[in-house]
Amino acid sequence: MKVKKTRPLGRPRRSDRTQPTSELIIQAATRLFIEYGYQNVSVDDVAKQCDLTKATVYYHYDSKARLFTKTMVQMMVRIRERINTMLQESIPLKTRLFNITKAHLEATVNFDMDGFMKGVDNALTPEQLEEITNAETAMYQTIRHAFVYAMEQKEIRHINPTFATHAYLSLLKAGNYRNESDHPDTIDETAKQIIQLLWQGLQPEEEI
Amino acid sequence: MKVKKTRPLGRPRRSDRTQPTSELIIQAATRLFIEYGYQNVSVDDVAKQCDLTKATVYYHYDSKARLFTKTMVQMMVRIRERINTMLQESIPLKTRLFNITKAHLEATVNFDMDGFMKGVDNALTPEQLEEITNAETAMYQTIRHAFVYAMEQKEIRHINPTFATHAYLSLLKAGNYRNESDHPDTIDETAKQIIQLLWQGLQPEEEI
Amino acid sequence: MKVKKTRPLGRPRRSDRTQPTSELIIQAATRLFIEYGYQNVSVDDVAKQCDLTKATVYYHYDSKARLFTKTMVQMMVRIRERINTMLQESIPLKTRLFNITKAHLEATVNFDMDGFMKGVDNALTPEQLEEITNAETAMYQTIRHAFVYAMEQKEIRHINPTFATHAYLSLLKAGNYRNESDHPDTIDETAKQIIQLLWQGLQPEEEI
Amino acid sequence: MKVKKTRPLGRPRRSDRTQPTSELIIQAATRLFIEYGYQNVSVDDVAKQCDLTKATVYYHYDSKARLFTKTMVQMMVRIRERINTMLQESIPLKTRLFNITKAHLEATVNFDMDGFMKGVDNALTPEQLEEITNAETAMYQTIRHAFVYAMEQKEIRHINPTFATHAYLSLLKAGNYRNESDHPDTIDETAKQIIQLLWQGLQPEEEI
DNA sequence: CATGAATGAGGCTTCATTCAT
DNA sequence: CATGAATGAAGCCTCATTCAT
Numbered sequence: 001m002k003v004k005k006t007r008p009l010g011r012p013r014r015s016d017r018t019q020p021t022s023e024l025i026i027q028a029a030t031r032l033f034i035e036y037g038y039q040n041v042s043v044d045d046v047a048k049q050c051d052l053t054k055a056t057v058y059y060h061y062d063s064k065a066r067l068f069t070k071t072m073v074q075m076m077v078r079i080r081e082r083i084n085t086m087l088q089e090s091i092p093l094k095t096r097l098f099n100i101t102k103a104h105l106e107a108t109v110n111f112d113m114d115g116f117m118k119g120v121d122n123a124l125t126p127e128q129l130e131e132i133t134n135a136e137t138a139m140y141q142t143i144r145h146a147f148v149y150a151m152e153q154k155e156i157r158h159i160n161p162t163f164a165t166h167a168y169l170s171l172l173k174a175g176n177y178r179n180e181s182d183h184p185d186t187i188d189e190t191a192k193q194i195i196q197l198l199w200q201g202l203q204p205e206e207e208i
Numbered sequence: 209m210k211v212k213k214t215r216p217l218g219r220p221r222r223s224d225r226t227q228p229t230s231e232l233i234i235q236a237a238t239r240l241f242i243e244y245g246y247q248n249v250s251v252d253d254v255a256k257q258c259d260l261t262k263a264t265v266y267y268h269y270d271s272k273a274r275l276f277t278k279t280m281v282q283m284m285v286r287i288r289e290r291i292n293t294m295l296q297e298s299i300p301l302k303t304r305l306f307n308i309t310k311a312h313l314e315a316t317v318n319f320d321m322d323g324f325m326k327g328v329d330n331a332l333t334p335e336q337l338e339e340i341t342n343a344e345t346a347m348y349q350t351i352r353h354a355f356v357y358a359m360e361q362k363e364i365r366h367i368n369p370t371f372a373t374h375a376y377l378s379l380l381k382a383g384n385y386r387n388e389s390d391h392p393d394t395i396d397e398t399a400k401q402i403i404q405l406l407w408q409g410l411q412p413e414e415e416i
Numbered sequence: 417m418k419v420k421k422t423r424p425l426g427r428p429r430r431s432d433r434t435q436p437t438s439e440l441i442i443q444a445a446t447r448l449f450i451e452y453g454y455q456n457v458s459v460d461d462v463a464k465q466c467d468l469t470k471a472t473v474y475y476h477y478d479s480k481a482r483l484f485t486k487t488m489v490q491m492m493v494r495i496r497e498r499i500n501t502m503l504q505e506s507i508p509l510k511t512r513l514f515n516i517t518k519a520h521l522e523a524t525v526n527f528d529m530d531g532f533m534k535g536v537d538n539a540l541t542p543e544q545l546e547e548i549t550n551a552e553t554a555m556y557q558t559i560r561h562a563f564v565y566a567m568e569q570k571e572i573r574h575i576n577p578t579f580a581t582h583a584y585l586s587l588l589k590a591g592n593y594r595n596e597s598d599h600p601d602t603i604d605e606t607a608k609q610i611i612q613l614l615w616q617g618l619q620p621e622e623e624i
Numbered sequence: 625m626k627v628k629k630t631r632p633l634g635r636p637r638r639s640d641r642t643q644p645t646s647e648l649i650i651q652a653a654t655r656l657f658i659e660y661g662y663q664n665v666s667v668d669d670v671a672k673q674c675d676l677t678k679a680t681v682y683y684h685y686d687s688k689a690r691l692f693t694k695t696m697v698q699m700m701v702r703i704r705e706r707i708n709t710m711l712q713e714s715i716p717l718k719t720r721l722f723n724i725t726k727a728h729l730e731a732t733v734n735f736d737m738d739g740f741m742k743g744v745d746n747a748l749t750p751e752q753l754e755e756i757t758n759a760e761t762a763m764y765q766t767i768r769h770a771f772v773y774a775m776e777q778k779e780i781r782h783i784n785p786t787f788a789t790h791a792y793l794s795l796l797k798a799g800n801y802r803n804e805s806d807h808p809d810t811i812d813e814t815a816k817q818i819i820q821l822l823w824q825g826l827q828p829e830e831e832i
Numbered sequence: 833c834a835t836g837a838a839t840g841a842g843g844c845t846t847c848a849t850t851c852a853t
Numbered sequence: 854c855a856t857g858a859a860t861g862a863a864g865c866c867t868c869a870t871t872c873a874t
Contacts, residue, residue, distance in 0.1 A: 115323015119248030201409030456743030531739015535664030617825030
């Protein structure tokens, strides 16, 4: 049953990839930057991951800094979208946060922008730094907004919503340590622990 | 007619410094590594900070990796001691944690080992990595112990103490964002917010 | 007002060189390593000889050790080929050896692997060392084979052929000293002396 | 029978060494330089071998080059003396050479000055180089003299004595390869092979 | 005698970036 | 689009050497 596929003339699309090269690069870059950090990933590493050469990467992105910026922004936009979607559901905020928490723990991605950007700022132009910060902030705003609304609905107590946001995100990160524990918890259990702590902590203060 | 200036080699007259050079180096290194991260600090940077030459740094520490290790371990030992001292006081745990929180927010140090070690592990030998991890763990244990004890005293609800520890440390980090907020909180207020959230979250769960 | 001259980066117009750069490098490296030894030749030296930068050398060969390995192997392969060719001729072995000797004395190359590799082994990986040793051995085998055959043909007396090989090569080296002598011999005379001594020494032992 | 040895007052001689430090250094240096070569041995290596510090080595010898020179010269003087002694015996030259050969093969020392000095000359002052060359030449002269005498006695054929000397020394070096052979020869056998080849090669030429 | 501390020079290697093809 | 070749800058580390003690 060997059917000779009629091959399109001209330069064949690189392998069977449907993705444009620039996207391919971003993807590899995302993975690498997230895993190893800006300084520990060379442009060559990214190129090799894509089975391309350094020069090709430079053809698509004029500098490592810009590639990084694009990468980070795109990633945060995606995360923001995902979070946003999950926050739209018509279920109690506590449940929505629980779902987000679980989703986050399932993903390996650990978007700890804080430690992540350590020292990187020197390598970026102010504009690039701002781009990233903006994307980061937008991501935060989504969550912050949910807290503000919940506050208005008296679902949670009065609290600085920015703090609440960062508190939540911090706790997410704490979830990564579940494995070291003596009896490693499942993702589900960990998510429960996080939400339990957070939610209880956000309730109206009593006599405490 | 190039006259080679006789350069001053050898050991220079000891300046009026009281600190031994090795300590001086560690101090500068601590500051730099903490602020910029391992990869973004060159041995030359450290040397310059001390007004020494690279070679001198290498005289005292055989490699950048070892310098880093020494630096991190020493730092964590100090933090652990400080925390330990504050945990010994005979006042309610909530108050002790509040004090620690305030002290942490006052210090610029941001011991977020997680993001901090990103990619660094490749640069360290397994032994060095272990040294650091051990110091880190010891630091955590101190806090964990306090939680275990509080649990026994029914001061807080039953909870995985390791998780409680990481949750607390995570929240500490969330405190760093206070400045971005629209109306920047004082350290005192931030500490209160953190402890309020944490402590409430650690209380016996009710009907929530 | 420091004006940073725009420096010419990137690939320069290919000069009128016909040789590929990688060959050019090997050639310069061969000359330098042979003349000064591994430790006394820096990668920069090689680069300068080629009118290239160090980085370019590293573009073609990942490390000094590998460059050295390639260099040595290639050299020994060439020598082996040359020797092999001269050994194929249908003339008495004594004459063939005489020709080889003359050719060797004419070349400046002094393939004394023994002293040459002193201390170098620490700088090479076991694989690299093996590569070199293999090339060396192959070179020796060629000569050894000729002696084995000559022995079978009773052209020379029974003798350990490996020893005969090394003895011959050693004597070649002795030829380098001809210049110090009071009345420096010509290459031709020196070759004659060497072959005379060797050949006579390889004849059937009599009453001696 | 514990007798408390009356310990001499004052600074005790460093351990039980009788040797002056300067000799100790030379000894270690000899071993190291011979084994690894000039460039591969650092002053620190020498110091550590002696359980001293670099500074102490510099106290005794003002530079690495001078230390090397002293080391080499002393070594060659010793070798020359040893050879000289063995050449004085009242037995046939062939036997004396056989004895020397055996002695050389027994010692690990491989005084192949040729490959040994490769590239080192750049590190030495002309005077130092000359010192070494002189010692080397003196060593050669001793052997050369024996050949000259043997020639006069018609014990060997007429031949350039300098060549004969270098030929002999070269063959000595060939002896180091005995181990690689398929059936490794003993030192005695190897010495016999060498002398057999050499001696036969030095006999009056016949019709060959 | 001996040494601890310091240093300039230089060597190996990586990397972001550029340019001609 | 893609790439091979090249480069300056910078980073890690070693080492011969010096000097105050």
